[in-house]
Amino acid sequence: MLATLMAVCTLGAVAPAAAVADCTDIRWEVRWSPDLSGATGGSLISVPVCYDGRTGAPAPAKRTKRQRREPTRAQYRALRFVPSAEVSRKVQERMIEQQAVGDDAAAVTAFFRSDQAMRQFRAAVRRTGWSTRDLGDMYAYAYTQMWLLVNEQTRISTPVQKAVRADLRRRLALDRRVRRQSDAAQQETAEWLGSWTVVAVGGYNTQREQGGQEAGDAWRDHMRERLDSVDIFDQDLTQVRLTRKGVVKR
Helix, strand or coil: CCCCCCCEEEEECCCCCCHHCCCCCCCEEEEEEECCCCCCCCEEEEEEEEEEHHHHEEEEEECCCCCCCCCCHHHHCCCCCCHHHHHHHHHHHHHHHHHHHHHHHHHHHHHHHHCCHHHHHHHHHHHHHHCCCEHHHHHHHHHHHHHHHHHCCCCCCCCHHHHHHHHHHHHHHHHHHHHHHCHHHHHHHHHHHHHHHHHHHHHHHHHHHHHHHHHHHHHHHHHHHHHHHCCCCCCCHHHHEEECCCECCC
């Protein structure tokens, strides 16, 4: 799993924001708020989030008998994207919109705009030998790390890791919706998932170190629900297993 990536500590609360006042589907979520000054390490605060009409990253299509074939080289190549700084800034602003609240808003904004989250995620992906310009690799790495977190695991074997990567890349490559996405759309998905991986794993590590296992467990429970939301994986990762055959239902 990724090393300790972020710093978080106390839990607070804020009043509902005006932006969600007329929302019909408001959910309170714990948000990570780092303190880049190093004085406190950061904080966790509860904020209201509007889910009306929200759409998220394109999940790989479910496999059918017809789809159980190997993608062509061209279909795999369609997962590659040429990154741009403009897209990275868009993702940073999306993260800031969700995370930069309360007294630490300025610090959170500075953190994401400095690209620290994605620099850490890209470095981890490269250490695995995968590409940071391939949606399949970026998706698979985020999926694997998030699965480890919510399933209370610390590692998976190399054969399983390779099988999961191959399975998810195959599903994405066979999905016409994904293949037809622009470079910008694929990059945005990859960096959105990467940024959330850093926040999720880093938050757990720091909560456990500073607040004990109970605090770490509370953070993990929160992330189980958060990852099941439509703007991330839209899937309960505790209901699947990672095996030598790839991702399978429990």
